[in-house]
Amino acid sequence: MKFTYYPGCSLHSTAEEYNASSEAVFRKIGIETEELSDWNCCGATSAHSTNDYLAHALPLRNLVLAEKQGNDVLVPCAACYNLLKNADHHMRSGAEDCEQLNQDMQEIMGANYQGNIQVKHVVDIFSEPAIMGKISELISQPLTGLKVAPYYGCLLTRPADVVAYEDNPEQPVKLDKLVDGIGADCIRWSYKTDCCGGSLSISQPDLVLQLTKKIVEAAQYAGADAIVTACPLCQTNLDSRQPKFGGGEGSTIPVFFITELIGLAIGAEGSSNWLKKHLVDPVPLLRSLNLSVAS
Amino acid sequence: MAMQEKCIEPSFSFLKQLEERSGQPVSRCYQCKKCTGGCPMSFAMDFYPNQVIRQVQLGGKAKLLSSRTIWVCACCKTCKDRCPNDIDTSAVMDTLKEMAKEEKVALGDNLVPVFHDSFLSSIERYGRVYEVGMLAGYKLKTKTYTQDMQLGIEMFKKRKLKILPEKINQLKEIKQIFDKAKEKS
Ligand code: SF4
């Protein structure tokens, strides 16, 4: 199984641990990847909020590059996944401006997009039966006793007709299955697709705090000792807007990336380096459960 | 007649223009308020999502372009997925944001639009987002230096913020994409 890997800007900065843990898990389970050469930022919320053309053209340049490179695109970042998938969907929809967009790409890059590749998110790929089987074969340390709330957020589930890969996007289960699969205790709760306000985290921290607070408290109330996500914006937002950094009162809980938990369970290399990057240190919780962290 | 269209509400020309530009069938809305019921940001809005749609139907352009709502929408798309009439309210708000910027009206929020500008100019400059530069630009323009200071320091210590930008090779392609975007708006 070979993919073209699209890390995106967050995985090269604020969420480096998501990048490192994804790569370590790919290696261990035998998913071959090659980074998309000369990829650009997908444009994120800022492009689609204020400029319709950029919202399609920025991700489209990546799709054109990926099609040239061959193989489907594998994306860990939920936001990049959402925008690449949206551009792919737009080009397939035959909307009025598609032809113009492709003409522009031809003029700018000397190539256009034919839709011969697919955009995939890591959770979708990891939860394929063959890969799940491979993960369970490799488990050296089941995460027994780790009570974790799976948090999907917005970008992997909405808009459902464009990005969702779940049977029921209002009640997604693929992250739950992965958490169950590595022996952790998957907490059932009703906030798994609520919005954490990630796109406003820098510009409206006081408003965003009201959302993150609700989510973290709901997870704790349901009995979770940690949250797991597959989105770098959610992780940074939930990890940083907790009481420790002026996020109101109460106790803090660590927020993991799904690749970190899988990595811990299958003994992928480098887990101590990933966890060092967290603002809320997850190591004491892991230690209290006798779970070891690999150097 | 043209005069009257301009100053009297309801005016249908704005509805038509917005439906065309956003691609959303705004006329279909029957005010069930499901969009507002599921909206996580409604507590901070001056018009609720269903009211935005109603204002579009009535031609309340000026009110909408200067509203706070369009900027504090978190783009979570809950409204879109729950609308029984298949209206993507957040896409309507994206169009309103674009129009508000084009028409240079007094914006209903002075932080979010500056953030988007700083973010996009970082992409235009490097092809990727350079967080430190983007944040510095944003903080300078909004004078919000002290906000999140402790958090920033913590993230710097954890090396979550890179000192140097990553630049892509074919930066001229990005420049051309931005040029085309400017031509179009
Ligand atoms: S959910 Fe749809 S139909 Fe109902 S009020 Fe909102 S926009 Fe109108």
Ligand code: SF4
């Ligand atoms: S996309 Fe915006 S308006 Fe719609 S539910 Fe989310 S925050 Fe509310």
